[in-house]
Amino acid sequence: MMARDSLCPPAPTTRCRHTGFPSIASVLNAVLILVVLALFASAALSPLPAVATPVHTITLGAEVQSQHYIVQARHESVASSTLDKAERAWSQLAPHFGRLPKKPITIVVVEDSAEYEQIQPAPMTRGFATFGGRQIYLLGAQLDQEVVTHELAHILLGLNVRDGLDIPDWFNEGLAQYASGAQRPSLEFIYAATSGGFVPLPALDSIDALQGPNRDLATVEGLAVVGFLADTYGEPDLWRLVAHLATARSFGQALIDTYGRTDQEISRQWMAYARNNYSLFSASGLRFIGGFAFIVLALVAATLWFIRRSVLLARKVGEPSLTQTEVNAARALEDEWKSTHGSGGPAAFPAEDRRTIDTPPPPP
Numbered sequence: 228m229m230a231r232d233s234l235c236p237p238a239p240t241t242r243c244r245h246t247g248f249p250s251i252a253s254v255l256n257a258v259l260i261l262v263v264l265a266l267f268a269s270a271a272l273s274p275l276p277a278v279a280t281p282v283h284t285i286t287l288g289a290e291v292q293s294q295h296y297i298v299q300a301r302h303e304s305v306a307s308s309t310l311d312k313a314e315r316a317w318s319q320l321a322p323h324f325g326r327l328p329k330k331p332i333t334i335v336v337v338e339d340s341a342e343y344e345q346i347q348p349a350p351m352t353r354g355f356a357t358f359g360g361r362q363i364y365l366l367g368a369q370l371d372q373e374v375v376t377h378e379l380a381h382i383l384l385g386l387n388v389r390d391g392l393d394i395p396d397w398f399n400e401g402l403a404q405y406a407s408g409a410q411r412p413s414l415e416f417i418y419a420a421t422s423g424g425f426v427p428l429p430a431l432d433s434i435d436a437l438q439g440p441n442r443d444l445a446t447v448e449g450l451a452v453v454g455f456l457a458d459t460y461g462e463p464d465l466w467r468l469v470a471h472l473a474t475a476r477s478f479g480q481a482l483i484d485t486y487g488r489t490d491q492e493i494s495r496q497w498m499a500y501a502r503n504n505y506s507l508f509s510a511s512g513l514r515f516i517g518g519f520a521f522i523v524l525a526l527v528a529a530t531l532w533f534i535r536r537s538v539l540l541a542r543k544v545g546e547p548s549l550t551q552t553e554v555n556a557a558r559a560l561e562d563e564w565k566s567t568h569g570s571g572g573p574a575a576f577p578a579e580d581r582r583t584i585d586t587p588p589p590p591p
């Protein structure tokens with residue numbers, strides 16, 4: 228159930244113009260959105276059992292619409308730029324999925340980080356979506372093209388998986404990251420591969436992306452495995468795998484239908500791929516070692532330069548600038564000027580006289 232902003236009536240096709248004084252408007256526009264559990268629950272990012280979500284407040288003030296989306300945010304500029312990103316995501320992803328939403332997807336941009344924190348399904352997220360549904364929630368402070376495409380991928384993947392078919396969280400998260408162009412974090416992969424962090428697929432299948440001490444593994448290894456599938460078998464086969472999920476008996480059957488290999492065989496290939504590509508002595512590992520060695524050498528060089536400069540400065544400060552003889556000569560010179568020109572001292576000398584003070588007077 229959702230209460231709408233009174234300044235932005237649900238006119239179906241026109242853009243809401245958000246005008247007026249921001250402070251008053253923000254009060255008027257403070258909308259209580261009753262987020263019913265089921266909305267997130269059946270929803271929550273993945274095909275996992277839903278977690279009860281209490282009612283929360285989200286402040287909204289503007290809404291923009293297109294054929295594919297309804298975007299709500301506090302400010303119209305944010306809603307408009309989010310819609311542009313969402314349309315780019317649609318153009319990129321829609322051709323890969325056989326089934327598309329029949330009604331517009333609602334994107335809610337939560338511009339207040341504290342409000343977002345109350346509704347996110349797990350710590351440190353930037354957005355979440357109803358798997359196979361039509362709801363996306365985004366953290367306004369960290370909104371970019373990648374997160375919009377990522378959440379749309381969850382929506383479209385869920386819509387294209389047969390009812391009742393469980394897919395592992397690693398594939399859901401891995402595909403969303405791969406499709407949104409997420410960088411594969413080589414340092415994290417190298418660390419995982421060398422520390423035994425990567426696990427065989429049957430073990431990865433049971434890892435929950437939202438809960439548990441290893442929940443990050445579903446995301447990190449998920450991206451690595453989907454990247455491995457694309458590298459090894461080609462990206463078109465990755466989308467064929469997605470298409471098989473619409474009818475397959477199980478995720479494992481979809482792997483067999485697509486790649487002609489069981490999940491055990493794919494798992495062995497994956498672990499070998501991880502050893503070859505992400506161990507310390509793989510190409511990525513050696514690049515990392517080289518980069519690390521360069522940084523260490525640069526730090527050592529900078530430290531040596533700093534120490535040498537400090538020593539030189541200390542020596543310079545410690546050296547007497549004038550010998551006692553020179554000081555005595557200067558005082559004698561000053562006395563002589565005082566006796567000749569009065570007691571005003573050097574400050575009272577005319578400019579041309581001051582210039583000559585450093586030059587010893589000619590012998591009488």
Ligand SMILES: [Zn+2]
Pocket residue numbers: 272377381399400403
């Ligand atoms: Zn995700």
